Amino acid sequence: MQSYSESLTTVKVNTLQTCFENTEGMISFEEALLLYKLAKSAMGGCIVEVGSYRGRSSVFLGLGSIDGAGVPVYAIDPHKKFTGVLGGVFGPKDRTEFYRAMLSNKCSEIVSLINLSSDKFCKTWNEPISLLWIDGDHSYNGVKNDFDSWINHMQPDGLIAFDDATDKNLGPHKLIDELIESGLFAKVTSVGKVIVIEKVNHK
Numbered sequence: 001m002q003s004y005s006e007s008l009t010t011v012k013v014n015t016l017q018t019c020f021e022n023t024e025g026m027i028s029f030e031e032a033l034l035l036y037k038l039a040k041s042a043m044g045g046c047i048v049e050v051g052s053y054r055g056r057s058s059v060f061l062g063l064g065s066i067d068g069a070g071v072p073v074y075a076i077d078p079h080k081k082f083t084g085v086l087g088g089v090f091g092p093k094d095r096t097e098f099y100r101a102m103l104s105n106k107c108s109e110i111v112s113l114i115n116l117s118s119d120k121f122c123k124t125w126n127e128p129i130s131l132l133w134i135d136g137d138h139s140y141n142g143v144k145n146d147f148d149s150w151i152n153h154m155q156p157d158g159l160i161a162f163d164d165a166t167d168k169n170l171g172p173h174k175l176i177d178e179l180i181e182s183g184l185f186a187k188v189t190s191v192g193k194v195i196v197i198e199k200v201n202h203k
C-alpha cells in the first residue's frame, strides 16, 4: 500500500461528486472518497468488496483503482432477498442498479461482480488481497464470518475497512474491538462510520 492521505484536486473532487450523485448506496461522500484513496493506493493483489448493493462503494473502489495501479476489484453480493440489521431491504432489483452504476461510471471493466454470498467460494480463492472492504451483513456472526472467510487471503500489508463500525450495537464495532484487543490488528484511520485496520508487525 502506498500513502492514501494525498489531497485531491478540486477538479477531481468535483468529478467524484458527480459519480457519487450518479449512484445509490449507504456511504457518505467523505466515506466514498476514503474508499477511492485506499483503492488508488493498492499497488498489488486485488480489492475485494463484501456487500455491493447498488454499486456506490464498488464505483469508488473501481475509480480509485483505475487512477492507481489498476488492480482488479471483485464486488461480492448475492443480490438475493435480505433484510439487514438496520432494517434495510435488499434484493434482485439492486443487481439492475448495480449494472447501471458500473456502466454510467465507466467501471464495468475494472469491477467484476461475483453474484454469490461471500462465504460460498472463499476457500478456493487464490488471489492475494490488498484491500478488503466489508459492508455486508452487520450482525456480529455475519461480519465475523466475512472477516474469517477472507483474512487468510490478505497480503501482509493489506488493509481491512469496515462500514457501520462506530455503532456499539452493531457487529463490526464488536469485532474490531476484539481484533484490536487481541494485539494482532491496529486501527489505521477512520472517516464517518468507516474504520480501517491492518495487521500489526507486518513490515
Ligand SMILES: C[S@@+](CC[C@H](N)C(=O)[O-])C[C@H]1O[C@@H](n2cnc3c(N)ncnc32)[C@H](O)[C@@H]1O
Pocket (backbone or CB within 6 Å): 024, 025, 026, 027, 050, 051, 052, 053, 054, 055, 056, 057, 058, 076, 077, 078, 079, 080, 082, 084, 088, 090, 091, 094, 116, 117, 118, 119, 135, 136, 137
Ligand atoms: C449495506 S449494503 C452495501 C452497501 C454498499 N457497500 C454501498 O456502500 O453502496 C449490504 C449488502 O450486503 C449484501 N450481503 C448480505 N449478506 C452478504 C453476504 N454473505 N455476502 C455478500 N453480500 C452480502 C446485501 O445483499 C446488501 O446488498
